[in-house]
Structure formats: C-alpha cells, structure tokens
Amino acid sequence: MALGGMMARAYTQIASSPDYTLRIAPLRLELSPGRVIDTFAYNGTVPGPALRLREGRQVNIDIRNDTDVDDLVHWHGLYVPADVDGAMEEGSPMVERGTMRRFTFAPKPTGTRWYHSHDVAGTDLRRSLYSGMYGFLIVEPASDPGRYDREVLLAAHHWQGSWVSMQDIRKGPPPDNGLEVMYAAASFNDRMLGHGEPIRVREGERVLFRLLNASPTENVTMALPGHRFTVVALDGNAVPAQRTIETLFLAPAERADVIVEMKRPGVWILGAVSDEDRKLGLGVVVEYANERGEPKWEAPANSPWDYTTFETDRPAPAPDERLELLFEKAPGGRGGYNRWLINGKSWPDTNPLFTTERGKRYRLAMTNKSGDNHPVHLHRHTFEVTKVGDKTTAGVMKDTINMTRFSTVEIDFVADDPGPSLLHCHHQDHQDEGFMGLMTYL
Numbered sequence: 001m002a003l004g005g006m007m008a009r010a011y012t013q014i015a016s017s018p019d020y021t022l023r024i025a026p027l028r029l030e031l032s033p034g035r036v037i038d039t040f041a042y043n044g045t046v047p048g049p050a051l052r053l054r055e056g057r058q059v060n061i062d063i064r065n066d067t068d069v070d071d072l073v074h075w076h077g078l079y080v081p082a083d084v085d086g087a088m089e090e091g092s093p094m095v096e097r098g099t100m101r102r103f104t105f106a107p108k109p110t111g112t113r114w115y116h117s118h119d120v121a122g123t124d125l126r127r128s129l130y131s132g133m134y135g136f137l138i139v140e141p142a143s144d145p146g147r148y149d150r151e152v153l154l155a156a157h158h159w160q161g162s163w164v165s166m167q168d169i170r171k172g173p174p175p176d177n178g179l180e181v182m183y184a185a186a187s188f189n190d191r192m193l194g195h196g197e198p199i200r201v202r203e204g205e206r207v208l209f210r211l212l213n214a215s216p217t218e219n220v221t222m223a224l225p226g227h228r229f230t231v232v233a234l235d236g237n238a239v240p241a242q243r244t245i246e247t248l249f250l251a252p253a254e255r256a257d258v259i260v261e262m263k264r265p266g267v268w269i270l271g272a273v274s275d276e277d278r279k280l281g282l283g284v285v286v287e288y289a290n291e292r293g294e295p296k297w298e299a300p301a302n303s304p305w306d307y308t309t310f311e312t313d314r315p316a317p318a319p320d321e322r323l324e325l326l327f328e329k330a331p332g333g334r335g336g337y338n339r340w341l342i343n344g345k346s347w348p349d350t351n352p353l354f355t356t357e358r359g360k361r362y363r364l365a366m367t368n369k370s371g372d373n374h375p376v377h378l379h380r381h382t383f384e385v386t387k388v389g390d391k392t393t394a395g396v397m398k399d400t401i402n403m404t405r406f407s408t409v410e411i412d413f414v415a416d417d418p419g420p421s422l423l424h425c426h427h428q429d430h431q432d433e434g435f436m437g438l439m440t441y442l
C-alpha cells in the first residue's frame with residue numbers, strides 16, 4: 001500500500017507538470033551601462049515573464065524560492081481563493097526559502113492584472129515591492145474586442161531607495177514627519193531612459209500600451225509628446241466611456257490600457273512628465289520607421305487626473321450598507337518611521353476591519369486625513385468608484401484607487417468572493433507600518 005501510494009504520488013507529479021514556473025532568485029540588473037543593482041526577480045528578468053492566461057481555465061503555477069528569505073506571490077486583481085491569493089494575512093502560505101510550492105487557480109476576471117511579492121519589507125529597501133519581483137498577468141477572454149496593430153507592455157519602477165528625513169533636504173515639511181523613501185533611479189521595464197531598445201512603430205499604427213505602475217511608493221504621470229492616449233481600461237477593467245487624454249496618471253499598483261494612434265513621425269520620449277523622474281530614467285524612446293535623431297520631449301499642459309472622466313451616466317445602485325474608513329498618520333518624527341491608522345487602529349489590530357454578508361452591496365466612504373497619497377487596494381474584489389470628493393460618479397471599476405492628500409472617495413463593491421480579503425495602502429512603507437486591514441465574511 002505504501003508503495004502504491006508513492007507511485008500514485010509520483011504519477012500525479014509527472015501528470016501535472018506546471019503550466020508556469022516562477023523562480024525567485026537574486027538578480028544583478030543593469031539599468032544602464034555601469035549602473036548595476038542587486039535585486040530579486042522572477043526567472044531572471046524585470047518584469048518577470050508576462051503570464052497570459054485564459055479566463056476560467058485552471059492553471060498550475062509553481063513558485064520556486066531560491067533565496068534565503070521566505071516570500072510569496074500575490075495575484076493582483078484576480079478573484080482567487082484566499083489561500084492561494086498570496087497574502088499571508090489572508091492565510092496564504094509562505095513559499096519558504098529553498099522550497100517550491102504550487103498554486104492552482106482558475107483566473108478571472110479578464111484584463112490586465114499583475115503579480116508581485118506580498119512579503120513585508122519593513123526597513124529593508126531590497127525586499128518585496130522595492131525589488132524587481134513583479135510581472136504582468138493578462139487574463140484573456142475568448143474573443144478580444146480590442147483593435148490594435150501592436151502591443152507594448154511597460155512597467156514603471158523606482159530603484160535604489162534610501163530612507164530620508166525630508167526636513168534635511170526640503171523646506172517646510174511638518175517637523176514631526178518621519179522617514180520617507182527617495183530613489184536614485186527609475187525605469188520602464190529593465191532599462192533607464194535612453195539605454196534600452198526603442199519601441200519601433202510605423203505611421204498609422206494603433207498601438208495598445210498596457211501600462212503598470214509597479215513602483216513601491218511613487219506616483220507616475222506620463223505623456224508621449226505629439227500623441228494622445230485613448231484610455232480603454234483602468235486596472236484591467238473596460239471603462240464605460242473611452243476618452244482621449246494627453247497625460248496619464250498611475251498611482252502604485254494601478255494599470256491603464258491605452259491606445260495610441262501613431263501619426264506624428266519622429267523620435268519621441270514616452271516618459272514621466274516630471275523632469276526629475278525622467279532624469280532618474282523613467283522613460284522610453286518611441287521611434288518611427290526611417291526616423292533618426294535625438295528623442296524629443298515637450299512638456300504637456302498641466303491637466304489634473306480625474307477618474308470621473310471615464311464615467312457612465314447610469315447611476316450606481318444604492319448600497320445595502322455604508323461603512324466609514326478614516327486614514328490617519330501617526331508621525332514618526334525626524335529619523336523615525338511614521339505609523340498608519342485605519343479608524344484609529346493599525347495592523348494587526350485591524351483584523352477584522354469590518355465584516356460583510358455574502359451578496360450584499362457595500363459602500364466604503366473613505367477619508368484621507370493626511371498630507372500623503374494613498375493608493376488603496378482591495379484584494380479579491382472589484383469595486384465601482386461612486387464618489388470622488390463632492391462629485392457623485394459611476395461605472396469606473398477598479399481594484400486600486402488613489403486618494404490624494406486630505407481627500408474623500410466612496411467605492412462600492414458586492415461581497416461576492418467569500419474569505420478574508422486584505423484592504424491596504426499599496427505604498428510598501430505604509431502597508432508595512434500598519435495601513436492594512438482584513439475584510440471578512442459572516
């Protein structure tokens with residue numbers, strides 16, 4: 001019987017080889033000639049391999065951890081059971097150092113999702129989202145309605161962080177503010193601006209850009225001079241009203257699918273609007289066929305980002321219940337670390353943060369009572385943006401929403417994916433310092 005069991009087990013292993021393997025390992029990443037950084041990555045590339053999965057078709061993904069720290073991978077924006085979601089706070093197991101663990105799930109919903117480390121980094125600026133451990137995960141529908149000639153995947157990231165007391169370098173920060181992270185480099189994918197292959201296009205093409213802000217803490221506003229972005233999806237979800245805009249804003253963890261019509265031949269910089277960020281390397285060259293010369297940058301008009309640009313006229317359904325969430329900072333003082341509070345508590349005292357009943361529609365009325373941005377992410381669910389400031393809205397579906405300083409938003413979701421679900425700020429330092437809570441089901 002023992003032998004039979006062993007054979008059955010061996011057979012199962014052979015019969016179910018993984019669809020994908022992600023190997024977590026150290027990587028020496030050359031962002032530009034001479035600028036090599038020591039980080040961690042999946043399968044030796046940054047971003048990791050783009051996983052293209054079919055909606056609803058079960059996949060086996062083996063995570064092999066070839067580092068000396070336990071880690072785990074979160075499938076961001078997917079409806080998967082809590083024990084495979086990749087957040088230890090929800091009960092997903094860690095992939096212990098030197099071991100392999102298989103994750104099996106049927107991916108949904110369709111759209112541009114991503115995967116990344118969900119480990120705690122704490123003060124270690126080489127771990128989790130500070131590292132190269134992220135990649136695209138695209139859930140493809142049976143038929144793709146997007147009409148485009150070329151597809152480009154770009155993930156923004158900031159590198160070489162250090163803890164800085166803002167009081168030391170800037171005038172006028174609150175004297176009680178704690179340490180924040182500043183970066184020495186930035187990139188789209190694995191190269192700094194001017195050091196990678198250009199994106200080669202032809203006049204008349206429609207290019208679909210899948211854009212991801214994989215930065216640990218930094219907002220990105222980007223533009224492509226002479227061109228405009230037609231936004232077709234935010235966080236992977238089709239927007240009710242496709243609008244064409246000049247600048248695109250992404251907070252950490254946000255994605256946008258945009259279509260660009262290539263109709264201004266030349267050599268251009270697709271890059272961060274902030275001069276400082278482009279100097280750090282946040283940009284990529286777009287080169288038309290048969291065009292030569294220095295890549296051109298032109299500063300776009302300053303237009304504030306507004307989620308309601310893409311809304312529908314149809315009002316959102318009334319919620320069954322309304323819950324208030326207040327976000328506050330407990331400043332760490334010069335040289336200390338800030339702590340973060342949700343309704344007066346920090347993780348793990350925010351377990352549970354609130355409890356839901358399956359099938360009910362909830363409205364989270366969120367207030368950011370701090371001078372910092374917070375991209376608030378809810379795991380395992382999609383929410384509808386229903387109010388931004390004083391403006392009622394509907395139809396924009398997301399899994400992460402940026403709250404600007406001292407602002408309010410309301411988001412609605414249906415409790416349709418039982419199990420514990422994490423709600424947290426996607427700034428690595430904020431989530432590590434208490435800005436996290438668990439939504440549970442009755």
Ligand SMILES: [Cu+2]
Pocket residue numbers: 372373374375425426427430431435
């Ligand atoms: Cu935050």
